[in-house]
Amino acid sequence: MGEKTFTGIVVGGGKRATALGFPTANIKLADTSVSGVYAARVVVGDTRHPAVAFADKERGLLEAHLLDFSGELYGQEVTIVLNKKIREAEVFTDDTKLRAAIESDIAEVGDFFVD
DSSP: OOOEEEEEEOBOOOSHHHHTTOOOEEEEOOOTTOOEEEEEEEEETTEEEEEEEEEETTTTEEEEEETTOOSOOTTOEEEEEEEEEEEOOOOOSOHHHHHHHHHHHHHHHHHHHHO
């Protein structure tokens, strides 16, 4: 898969990632050809941010945790560019394991953008 680009208005999600310390900007996702975790860039206005993105096919959301951003994005239009797939989606029933997986994803995405 080459890069895929999605644009949408940031909507609310389930708040699980936020509760774990990894807030996400979520946009609706109708494309069922993408799934899993990606190294991504999120365009907010004129600024591009490295991000970890998760394509949640079940909920129809593309969730992006911006690595260098803090602030509120609800209601704003963003563009999420999926650059490289990191891994397939997994189901985590334990928050400690999910947090560790997200931290690993962030490290891998950070390395992707440094290389």
